[in-house]
Amino acid sequence: ELKVEQNPLFLSMQEGKNYTIYCNYSTTSDRLYWYRQDPGKSLESLFVLLSNGAVKQEGRLMASLDTKARLSTLHITAAVHDLSATYFCAVDPDSWGKLQFGAGTQVVVTP
Amino acid sequence: NAGVTQTPKFQVLKTGQSMTLQCAQDMNHEYMSWYRQDPGMGLRLIHYSVGAGITDQGEVPNGYNVSRSTTEDFPLRLLSAAPSQTSVYFCASTQISGTGEHEQFFGPGTRLTVL
Numbered sequence: 519e520l521k522v523e524q525n526p527l528f529l530s531m532q533e534g535k536n537y538t539i540y541c542n543y544s545t546t547s548d549r550l551y552w553y554r555q556d557p558g559k560s561l562e563s564l565f566v567l568l569s570n571g572a573v574k575q576e577g578r579l580m581a582s583l584d585t586k587a588r589l590s591t592l593h594i595t596a597a598v599h600d601l602s603a604t605y606f607c608a609v610d611p612d613s614w615g616k617l618q619f620g621a622g623t624q625v626v627v628t629p
Numbered sequence: 630n631a632g633v634t635q636t637p638k639f640q641v642l643k644t645g646q647s648m649t650l651q652c653a654q655d656m657n658h659e660y661m662s663w664y665r666q667d668p669g670m671g672l673r674l675i676h677y678s679v680g681a682g683i684t685d686q687g688e689v690p691n692g693y694n695v696s697r698s699t700t701e702d703f704p705l706r707l708l709s710a711a712p713s714q715t716s717v718y719f720c721a722s723t724q725i726s727g728t729g730e731h732e733q734f735f736g737p738g739t740r741l742t743v744l
Contacts, residue, residue: 522671549730560737566732615660615662617662617664617721618688619671621670622670
C-alpha cells in the first residue's frame with residue numbers, strides 16, 4: 519500500500535526564520551507535487567518535481583526531490599505571515615492523475 | 630477559460646437522499662478525478678476517468694458512482710447519502726504535458742453535510 523507521510527503535521531513559525539517540511543513516500547513515483555491550501559479554499563499548485571535531484575524555487579519557497587530516498591522537502595526561507603496555510607505533498611505513481619496525498623502540514627506564522 | 634467548475638458550492642442532505650455533484654472543465658483534458666477531503670487528512674481519490682466512457686475506482690469508491698459521457702463533464706453521484714459522506718469534495722482535471730509535468734487543476738470544491 520502506498521503511503522505518503524508528511525512531517526511535521528503542524529508547524530508554528532516565527533517571522534524571519536527558516537523551516538523545512540518533509541514528505542516521505544513508500545513507492546516509486548514519476549512526479550511529486552506540492553500544493554498550498556488556504557482555509558475554505560481549493561488547492562493551489564506550487565511545484566511539480568520530476569527527477570532525482572530536482573530543485574524548484576518560487577519566492578521564499580524551495581522544493582527538492584530525492585527519488586532514491588523517496589523524500590521531498592519544502593523549505594521556507596525567512597517566513598512571513600502570508601505563508602500561513604496548509605501545505606500538501608502528493609505523488610502520482612501511475613502517471614494517470616491519481617494522486618496520493620500526505621495529511622498536510624498546517625503552517626502558522628507569527629510575529 | 631473557466632477552468633474546473635463545481636456545483637453546488639454547499640449542500641445539506643438527509644441520510645438516504647441521493648444527489649449529483651457536478652464537475653465541468655473547458656480545457657479539453659482527458660483525465661479527471663474526484664477527491665474528498667476530511668478534517669486533518671489529505672485528499673483521497675474516489676473515482677477517476679482517463680477519457681469519455683472510461684472510469685475506474687480510486688481509494689474510497691464505496692457509496693459513489695460516476696460516469697463520463699463527454700470530455701467536459703464528470704458528475705459524481707451519491708446513491709444513498711450517509712453521515713460518513715460529510716466532507717468537502719474536489720474535482721480535478723489533469724493537463725498531460727510532453728515535459729512530464731502533468732499539472733492538476735482543482736475545482737473550488739463542494740461542501741457537503743449529511744444529517
